[in-house]
Amino acid sequence: xxxxxxxxxxxxxxxxxxxxxEKWTLILVRELRHSPEKVWQALTDPAHLRExxxxxxxxxxxxxxxxxxxxxxxxPAPHVTETTVTRADAPEMLEYKWGGFDMRWxxxxxxxGTRLTLWxxxxxxxxxxxxxxxxxxFDVLDHLLGGTPMGRIVGPEAMKFGAWQRLNAEYAxxxxxxxxxxxxxxxxx
Amino acid sequence: xxxxxxxxxVDDQDKALRFYTEVLGFAKKTDFxxxxxxxxxxxxxxxxxxxxxxxxxxxxxxxxxxxQALFQQSQPAAMxxxxxxxxxxxxxxxxxxxxxxxxxxxxxxxxxxxKDTCGNxxxxxxxxxx
Numbered sequence: 001x002x003x004x005x006x007x008x009x010x011x012x013x014x015x016x017x018x019x020x021x022e023k024w025t026l027i028l029v030r031e032l033r034h035s036p037e038k039v040w041q042a043l044t045d046p047a048h049l050r051e052x053x054x055x056x057x058x059x060x061x062x063x064x065x066x067x068x069x070x071x072x073x074x075x076p077a078p079h080v081t082e083t084t085v086t087r088a089d090a091p092e093m094l095e096y097k098w099g100g101f102d103m104r105w106x107x108x109x110x111x112x113g114t115r116l117t118l119w120x121x122x123x124x125x126x127x128x129x130x131x132x133x134x135x136x137x138f139d140v141l142d143h144l145l146g147g148t149p150m151g152r153i154v155g156p157e158a159m160k161f162g163a164w165q166r167l168n169a170e171y172a173x174x175x176x177x178x179x180x181x182x183x184x185x186x187x188x189x
Numbered sequence: 190x191x192x193x194x195x196x197x198x199v200d201d202q203d204k205a206l207r208f209y210t211e212v213l214g215f216a217k218k219t220d221f222x223x224x225x226x227x228x229x230x231x232x233x234x235x236x237x238x239x240x241x242x243x244x245x246x247x248x249x250x251x252x253x254x255x256x257q258a259l260f261q262q263s264q265p266a267a268m269x270x271x272x273x274x275x276x277x278x279x280x281x282x283x284x285x286x287x288x289x290x291x292x293x294x295x296x297x298x299x300x301x302x303x304k305d306t307c308g309n310x311x312x313x314x315x316x317x318x319x
Contacts, residue, residue, distance in 0.1 A: 054224050075226035081248060099225025099248070126222040133224075155223055 004150040009139050009163045012170035015131045024124040030138040032114045034145040036107040039114045040091035052141040054154040064088045070098055074155020128179035132167035197267045198247035198256050199307035202229050205244040208306045212284045256308050265312035274299045274315035
């Protein structure tokens, strides 16, 4: 927790959205200075996930067929969903579901590091918020793997963080969509 | 302390939003997500700042069993008040609502029951005046 106060995320980058019919997919790419093996462990091991991810896992996600309960951190009501890992080719491809979201991770060796790509479907109204949230999560992940953990910044922790609001607005601009402001206002319809 | 929100479990939040707005006539109030969790409420246009109804995704096996048992017994999962149950019955029927009980006089009120298309029976109640 040494440098959380100084943490300031960079500008929105590395994200795309894709629309297939009614289904929107958020695609995030991040280059990390750590090997695919280290990144794989951080993506699958519950003790690592607890340090950076927006959910807790009650088991390891690194085995095909494993059934794991994921708890969304900071949701306004307890939100626990069960998933079965559908693909786990260490340290390259990982697929499972987080609630109704498909989660597909790809890890590519890049120099001494890893190019990490996440495909996840998410409602288009919240896609910029999702991109902002994952942006911060990936920064936290990078620090964790670099040996300077900040502690995870998710849910309400992320939203009260000014940089999250800036990222939300930047991603919304990049995607050409309107994103809800925080705090939420009653929907106008 | 106030009663500001109450919940029904639904099997599909988008479908529920369509039914509770287009068929029942409520208005969307709050729609917010965190990860796959979605907080979705509607309110009555007659009382926009009144009690909200949360349309909560039922992904909880215990809640599903409870919901199905209530549904099979035709026990309403939620109850709404109106000044004219017959008029609401006609209006909702015209929009495709499936009633399990057309307007009926019971002690102290006239009630009707319909399916919400999302796993529940709901009741519309008109209190008798005398």
